[in-house]
Amino acid sequence: MLSKMRPPSPNRKKEVRLKRGPWTAEEDKLLTAYIQKHGYGSWGSLPHKAGLERCGKSCRLRWINYLRPYIKRGKFSLEEEQTIIQLHAFLGNRWSAIAAHLPKRTDNEIKNHWNTHLKKRLIKMGIDPMTHKPSTSPSPKNGSNLSHMTQWESARLQAEARLVRESKQVVPNLTTRPTRWSQLTRSSPRCLDVLKAWQAGWGEAEEWRGQGKKGSSDADDAWFEEDSVILHSLPIANIMEGLSDAFILNSWMGVDKSTDENTVMENGNCWDSVLNFLNSSPCGSPVLG
């Protein structure tokens, strides 16, 4: 498309015409071999050293998103999708941060999956994928909303800070179940309510499913075929714990009296709406026991 003509790349100055587009098996081999031998870093000079006519950026991307060992490719599991949704509710479009809690997935892959699958599902369920609130709820464009957004961001940052601290302490044993799972469930972080609604929504979506499989993938099917919900990944448990005090207790419940009352109510009600949505659904899977 000519309308999408891009300005000359910064690399254009160099005499070497850098290759673009899909990587060939040969290029993959060269890059992998070089990194296995010398390690990665210094992406600017790496392509030349590795004998590749690619820019460093392209090499880095290829390595990070495709060639790196232990990359898990293919269908996202139910657990992974739930993790993404939960994390997105708190982190927003911070794909690298989300990817940090799905060690075998790349930010690019998660981002793609969100945009092509998860976002659409949430919309279909009547949930705004950006706010994770029911999209039917009023969305005031006034100052109070802005104020609450500040509050939201503040709480989020606190939670993240705690998350980072704690992850440094517990990450080494990723296979261990959270020892404080009972606390996690007891505190019932409200983001899990979205998860509930999410699942309930799919119960409702059975009808849609019956209409045929247009637009649905194998991964989508997992949502219907998977009955049990696994919610014991350590990173998530940590997040929830962090959020339970930083976010839930401190901010979200409207402790800040300076916030417009209606806004507080609205946000409280929004979650109630989600719960109502859940309760009215025929599919009440025991997410939180």
Place this chain on the structure above:
DNA sequence: AATTCATTCAACCGCAGAGCG
């Protein structure tokens, strides 16, 4: 079988922040 439309995802771009001289 041919064509059109929709979806997916690898790869690209621009930007921002960190680090360094």
Place this chain on the structure above:
DNA sequence: ACGCTCTGCGGTTGAATGAAT
């Protein structure tokens, strides 16, 4: 303090593929 380079991130694109007509 400033400018430069490198790195990483998020948004976007478009070729490939699949589904529908």
